[in-house]
Amino acid sequence: MTRRRSSPFLYLLNLLFILYLVSVPAKLAAQVTSDQLLNSSAMPANWLQYSATYDGHRFSSLSQINRENVSQLTAQWVFQTATPGFFENTPLVVDGIMYVTGPENLAFALDARTGRRLWSYKRALPEKIRACCGHTNRGFAILGSRLFMATLDAHVVALDAATGNVLWDVQAADYAQGYAFTVAPLIIKDKVIVGVSGGEYGIRGFIDAYDASTGKLAWRFYTIPAPGEPGSDSWPSADSAARGGAPAWVTGTYDPQLNLLYWPTGNPAPSDDGTRRKGENLYSNSVVALNPDTGKLQWYFQFTPFDLHDWDATEVPVLLDAEIEGKPRQLLLHANRNGFFYVLDRTNGKFLFAKPYATQNWAKAIDSSGKPIVLPSALPTEAGVHVCPGAAGATNWMSPTYSPQTGFLYISVREQCDIFYAHPQQFVTGRIYIGSTYMPAAKEKDWGAVRAIDPKTGEVRWEYKEFSATWAGNLSTAGHLVFTGDVDGYLIALDADTGKLLWHIQTGAAIYAAPITYQLNGRQYIAISSGTTLLTFALPATTP
Amino acid sequence: MNFVYLFFFITLNFSSPFSQQDKSASPPNPQSIEAGKSNFRVNCSYCHGIDANGGFRAPSLVSGHFSHGSSDESILNNILHGIPGTAMPANDIDEPTAREIIAYLRSLQKSSQPSSNGNLESGRKLFFGPAACSQCHMIQGQGGRFGPDLSRVGAMRPREYLVESIRDPDAQLTERFVAIDFGTNPPTYELVTVTTGQGIVLSGVVLNEDTFSLQFMDDREKIHSWLKSELKSVVHEHRSPMPKYDTHQLSAAQLDDLIAYLTSLRGDSK
Numbered sequence: 172m173t174r175r176r177s178s179p180f181l182y183l184l185n186l187l188f189i190l191y192l193v194s195v196p197a198k199l200a201a202q203v204t205s206d207q208l209l210n211s212s213a214m215p216a217n218w219l220q221y222s223a224t225y226d227g228h229r230f231s232s233l234s235q236i237n238r239e240n241v242s243q244l245t246a247q248w249v250f251q252t253a254t255p256g257f258f259e260n261t262p263l264v265v266d267g268i269m270y271v272t273g274p275e276n277l278a279f280a281l282d283a284r285t286g287r288r289l290w291s292y293k294r295a296l297p298e299k300i301r302a303c304c305g306h307t308n309r310g311f312a313i314l315g316s317r318l319f320m321a322t323l324d325a326h327v328v329a330l331d332a333a334t335g336n337v338l339w340d341v342q343a344a345d346y347a348q349g350y351a352f353t354v355a356p357l358i359i360k361d362k363v364i365v366g367v368s369g370g371e372y373g374i375r376g377f378i379d380a381y382d383a384s385t386g387k388l389a390w391r392f393y394t395i396p397a398p399g400e401p402g403s404d405s406w407p408s409a410d411s412a413a414r415g416g417a418p419a420w421v422t423g424t425y426d427p428q429l430n431l432l433y434w435p436t437g438n439p440a441p442s443d444d445g446t447r448r449k450g451e452n453l454y455s456n457s458v459v460a461l462n463p464d465t466g467k468l469q470w471y472f473q474f475t476p477f478d479l480h481d482w483d484a485t486e487v488p489v490l491l492d493a494e495i496e497g498k499p500r501q502l503l504l505h506a507n508r509n510g511f512f513y514v515l516d517r518t519n520g521k522f523l524f525a526k527p528y529a530t531q532n533w534a535k536a537i538d539s540s541g542k543p544i545v546l547p548s549a550l551p552t553e554a555g556v557h558v559c560p561g562a563a564g565a566t567n568w569m570s571p572t573y574s575p576q577t578g579f580l581y582i583s584v585r586e587q588c589d590i591f592y593a594h595p596q597q598f599v600t601g602r603i604y605i606g607s608t609y610m611p612a613a614k615e616k617d618w619g620a621v622r623a624i625d626p627k628t629g630e631v632r633w634e635y636k637e638f639s640a641t642w643a644g645n646l647s648t649a650g651h652l653v654f655t656g657d658v659d660g661y662l663i664a665l666d667a668d669t670g671k672l673l674w675h676i677q678t679g680a681a682i683y684a685a686p687i688t689y690q691l692n693g694r695q696y697i698a699i700s701s702g703t704t705l706l707t708f709a710l711p712a713t714t715p
Numbered sequence: 716m717n718f719v720y721l722f723f724f725i726t727l728n729f730s731s732p733f734s735q736q737d738k739s740a741s742p743p744n745p746q747s748i749e750a751g752k753s754n755f756r757v758n759c760s761y762c763h764g765i766d767a768n769g770g771f772r773a774p775s776l777v778s779g780h781f782s783h784g785s786s787d788e789s790i791l792n793n794i795l796h797g798i799p800g801t802a803m804p805a806n807d808i809d810e811p812t813a814r815e816i817i818a819y820l821r822s823l824q825k826s827s828q829p830s831s832n833g834n835l836e837s838g839r840k841l842f843f844g845p846a847a848c849s850q851c852h853m854i855q856g857q858g859g860r861f862g863p864d865l866s867r868v869g870a871m872r873p874r875e876y877l878v879e880s881i882r883d884p885d886a887q888l889t890e891r892f893v894a895i896d897f898g899t900n901p902p903t904y905e906l907v908t909v910t911t912g913q914g915i916v917l918s919g920v921v922l923n924e925d926t927f928s929l930q931f932m933d934d935r936e937k938i939h940s941w942l943k944s945e946l947k948s949v950v951h952e953h954r955s956p957m958p959k960y961d962t963h964q965l966s967a968a969q970l971d972d973l974i975a976y977l978t979s980l981r982g983d984s985k
Contacts, residue, residue, distance in 0.1 A: 299807055555765065587900070592765060594753045602808060608756045610765060611900040613887070614953075638926040659925035675927065 201265035201332045203313045205360050209427055216690040218264040221310055221355040222570060223687075226490040227424040229572035230647045231688045235695035236710060237650030241664045241674045244708040247696060248286030251704050252277060257683055258700030261310040261355060261570070261644075263318075264689040269698070270332065271705060272308040272355075276322050280335060283691055286707065290335035294322050301601060302351040303371040307683075309422070309568075310355030312363060314383050321352030321365040327381055329363075339386035343367065348601045349374050355422045359432060359463040362389055366419025370437045370483065373414035373604040378423075378434050378459075380466060390466030394419055394436045394454045402453035405476075411448045414598055416440030417455035421485035421568050425463065426501070429518060432463040433490070433503060437483035442562075443551055444479070444593045444606025451476035456484045458505060460520060470520035472541065474507045479551050480533065480591060481562040481609070482508040487570050489580060490517060493627055504626050506571055506582040508564025511537055512629045526629030528622060529565035529584050533558050551591035551607065561589030562609045563640070570644035570685040572653065577667050579623040579632060581653050585640035587617035621645065621655050623670060633670035635663075644685025646697075654697060656682030662699050662706075678706055744818060751819030754812050762802070767823055770890075772802055774871045779824035782870060782981055790817050833968070838976025841969055848973075851934070851957070854980060860936045861920065862957060863889050863904060867982035877977050881970065884957035906952040907931055912945055920956055 203219055211219045215232045223229045236244065252258075256274025263270045269283040276296055280289040300306065302323045311318045317338060318330045324346040329338040343365070344350035349372020357364045362380040370376070376394035381387065394417040396402040398409045406412035416439050423434035436459060439445075439452035457473040475482045489504040495514070503517035510531035514523045522541030533549035549558045563585055571582040594607035611617070619641035623632045635655075643656030652673070653665045658681045664674040680702025687698050697708045755767065762773035769775030781790060783798050794813040797805040806813070842848045849858035852865045868877065879886050888903035908918040909929065917939060919931035929949060930940050934956065943949060958964075965973065 301807065590765075592756060592760075594756050596753045596757055597750065599809065599812070602812070603757055605757055607753065608760050608765070610761070613900075615900065616951075617900050636926070638924060657926065661926065 201268060201270075201313060201316055203265060203315065205314065205358065208314070208358055215688075216264075217266065218262065218687045218689050220263070220312060221261050221357065221422040222424060222487055225425040225427065227487045227571075227573075228489065228575075228647075229570055229645065229685065230574050230649075232649045233688055233690055233695045234649040235690070236648065236652065236688075236697065238652055238666050238673055240710055241650070241652060243710055244664070244674055244676075244697065245711055246676075247707045247709050249704055249706050250279070250281055250286045250288070252279075254703060256306050257680065257702050258705065259305070259307045259309050259353070259568075259683045260700055261685055262687060262698060262700075262705070263311050263313055264687070264698075265313060265332070267691050268332075269689075270311045270313065270318055271700075272310050272320055274308070274703065275306050276308070276324070278308075278311070278318075278320055278330070278335070280332070281705075283689060283696070283707075286705075292320075292330055292335040292337075294324070294326070294328065297324055297346060300324060300346060300351070301349045301372055301603075302353065302368060303603070307353055308355075309353055312356035312358045314358045314361070314363070317383060319356045319358070319363045319383070321354050321356055323351050323353070325350040325352055325367070327352070327356070327363065327365055327379070327386070329383070329386060341381065341386045341388070343379055344374075344377075348372065349604075352420075354420050357422050357425065357432075358383065359425055362463065364423070364432065364434075364463065366421070366423070366434055366436075368418050368420040370416035370418040370420075370440055370442065371603055371605050372601060373440045373598050374416060374418065375413055376415075376417035376419050376436060376455075378419045378461070378466070380463065392459070392461055392466040392468065394457075394459065396453065405451040405453040407447070407449050414440060414604070415448060415452060415455065416442070417452070417457075418483075419485070420483075421487060424488050424490055426490055426517060429501070430462065430464070431469060431517065432461045433488045433517065434459055434461065435484045435486060435488055435505075437485045438478055438481050441596055441598075441604045441606030442478070442481040443591060443609065444595050445477055446593075446595050446606075449477070452478070456482060458484060458488050458503065458515075458520075460517070472513075472515055472520045472522065474505070474511070474513060474541075475509050476542065479593070480509075480549075480558060480589075481605075482560075482564055483567075484508065485568055486566055487568075489571055489573050489626075491573060491580075491626055493578075495523060495627055502626065504571075504573070504580055506566050506580070506624070508560070508567055509533070509543070510560045510565040511543075512582075512624055513537075513541070514626065514629065515541075524629060528582065528624060528629070528631060530559045530586055530588070531565065532588075551593035551609075553592060553594055553607075555590040555592045555610075557588060557612055558591050559588035560585060561587045561611065562591070563587060563589075567642070568644075569642055569683075572645040572647040572685075573626070574647035574653070574667050576647075576649060576651060577623070578625065578627075579667070580626050581621055581623050581645045581647060581655075581667075583641045583643060583645060583655065584620040584622050584634075585617065586619065587640040588612045588615060619657060621653065621665065621670065623653075623667075635665050635670040635672065643682040646686040646688060648688055654686040654688075654699075656684070656686065656699060656701070658682070660701060662686065662697075662701070662708075676708075678702075679704065747815045747818035748822045750812075751815035751817065751822075754808070755816050755819050758806060758808060759816065767820060768876065769872045774867070775873045775876075776820050777823045777873055779821075782983075787814070787817050790820070833971030833973065833975035835972070835975045835979055837969075838972035838974065841965075841973050842976055846960070846965060846969070846973065861932060861934050865977065865980055867980060869978040869980040870982060874974060874978055877974055878970065880957075881960045881965065881973065883959060884955040885953075885959075888955055904955060906954055906956040908950045908952060909941060910947040911941070912947060914947070918952075918956075 439455035619637035678701035684700035851862035919933035
């Protein structure tokens with residue numbers, strides 16, 4: 172067989188092809204370094220982590236969309252999962268690609284310009300999955316070219332950002348016992364940090380750190396101390412502690428200077444009946460400050476000791492440096508589900524002050540050490556007691572946002588009360604374990620709000636009212652805007668200084684997620700998940 | 716808890732009031748009843764009501780008549796595996812727990828009120844005739860649309876609730892069925908009155924309301940859609956549009972007849 176020699180024409184064609192390859196900007200797989208995560212605010216075109224930045228501000232310096240032109244926002248693209256369930260996610264955006272986790276252990280990579288799918292991932296769910304409150308997930312974390320997802324069946328997986336291929340997969344706990352993940356992981360240095368769900372199943376909560384490259388468990392911090400450890404005497408027995416809940420299902424925040432990881436924890440189990448767990452139930456309903464290299468506890472602060480109302484502290488702790496009474500302080504801000512806004516010294520967990528930001532009738536006050544003085548009328552009984560806030564709390568996992576432009580912390584507020592009933596319940600491994608129940612208070616209309624809080628005083632500076640109690644998170648931008656959603660399906664833009672309504676659009680389903688923003692090819696986008704749909708908006712494209 | 720309410724609760728449905736309770740029904744035992752009450756509250760009460768008297772998603776369970784089978788075994792099967800074609804899901808609980816719940820339900824039926832002594836046929840004639848109930852309420856496709864459909868009201872609510880709803884409709888406003896709405900109070904058949912930008916006053920029962928819009932049906936069954944920005948005022952009357960039927964409008968004997976008819980309504984085509 173003779174080989175044909177290449178003709179000059181083919182040679183030229185090959186040369187042109189090579190020139191084309193080097194001249195056209197190809198999309199490469201994402202490459203996100205831990206340094207970039209430390210400086211996420213310097214890369215506002217991307218959305219690199221759950222709360223945008225390690226301090227939990229969820230603020231973007233993008234300002235193309237601003238309060239003068241926000242009313243011109245128009246839909247750019249819509250993505251639908253075509254599955255049951257709903258999004259509660261915060262997408263990541265890296266160099267024009269959006270990474271999205273969805274219901275039922277689904278995940279997608281989308282072209283952030285068109286919404287077209289680049290790849291899909293699904294981890295098949297076991298038949299009887301015991302994730303208490305919806306088969307949902309709050310998002311990916313990214314490091315290098317790897318995405319990290321914590322799954323409903325209590326695994327942690329690393330995916331190749333370019334293909335969605337599984338790079339490693341570790342089982343963190345046994346889903347059959349009620350352990351699950353819904354959390355978006357947090358990357359610190361070379362570790363993937365996750366917190367477990369399952370406070371309704373009598374689990375023993377934990378926060379895990381995995382080596383990002385191998386999946387090997389680096390450390391585990393149990394949110395309930397083992398017998399003999401400090402804090403174990405806050406439980407009446409080893410049994411009550413072993414099934415005491417204290418999950419950790421919302422992503423924490425991180426101070427790189429102090430090298431402290433702040434992670435919020437959830438309710439003790441059973442949530443509505445304390446007869447078998449008399450004590451403070453550490454470290455339920457707390458924020459724990461951990462050394463992220465070792466998982467060792469540095470300090471903790473418990474917001475609601477011996478909780479009987481399901482008031483998880485699983486709200487994002489926001490880090491802020493500010494002057495309090497003329498003294499510069501390193502603060503941790505926490506709008507808690509129990510209706511109080513707390514300010515702590517984040518270097519040592521010292522309580523500075525607390526102030527109610529919503530209707531509450533359960534505590535006479537918060538004392539000078541930060542402990543609530545609980546009113547006996549708020550203790551659940553078999554006949555039921557009327558307590559505000561309800562079990563869903565005055566706020567919940569929906570993210571707050573802090574704007575350095577205004578100096579306000581914006582929080583989603585739920586004005587809704589419940590009737591709490593207590594009735595002791597036997598524990599059965601893997602079964603729901605809440606000890607009675609709660610019902611919406613009849614003849615009371617729930618309602619919602621976005622409230623702007625001055626973090627130095629706890630004063631509410633403005634309020635935007637919503638017809639129904641909200642489940643949506645918030646985003647603030649340098650366009651002097653706050654974006655939020657509501658349970659009636661509206662995506663809403665407010666003036667960050669005044670709370671004035673500037674724009675809204677009906678998205679078709681209740682919004683259980685927080686908006687994000689990114690920039691691509693010179694255009695700023697706003698993205699929001701609604702139901703099983705993800706929508707993006709931008710200003711009309713300018714004609715060339 | 717991640718979410719406010721847990722959505723794997725149990726619904727049970729009633730059978731005809733004329734069906735006999737299954738002879739296999741087991742006598743309740745005090746320990747089982749107590750444990751069953753606790754597990755009912757945890758697993759079932761959000762839909763069926765805290766005392767099993769019916770909720771906005773699911774029927775009352777206190778009469779002892781279950782349309783999908785009144786025997787312990789039928790109820791057990793329905794708790795564990797759900798009821799196709801209804802909102803009743805399969806429940807992730809074990810058999811002993813389900814049996815405790817059944818024991819609790821049996822204890823309630825023992826203490827439930829006797830059924831009405833009225834005449835069912837007279838009650839039906841009242842409903843579609845002089846009492847004018849059918850002007851607003853529909854049964855099996857017959858009647859008006861302004862009020863709640865009552866085709867299954869005998870299964871959904873106990874007798875006491877029906878009496879109260881007739882004599883004092885404002886005491887508890889009927890809740891509308893909603894699919895899944897975590898942590899929000901269900902909407903009701905509440906009267907709302909609006910004043911338009913032109914000063915026209917309109918009223919009806921709310922179909923939907925949110926921050927920006929309001930949709931309602933008036934008593935002529937016309938649906939109105941308004942943006943709140945178009946309205947001068949929106950007044951929630953906190954009462955039902957249904958008139959109170961006191962003893963002048965409906966004697967005690969007539970009420971008995973009407974209740975006999977309403978409690979017979981369990982969604983069966985007759």
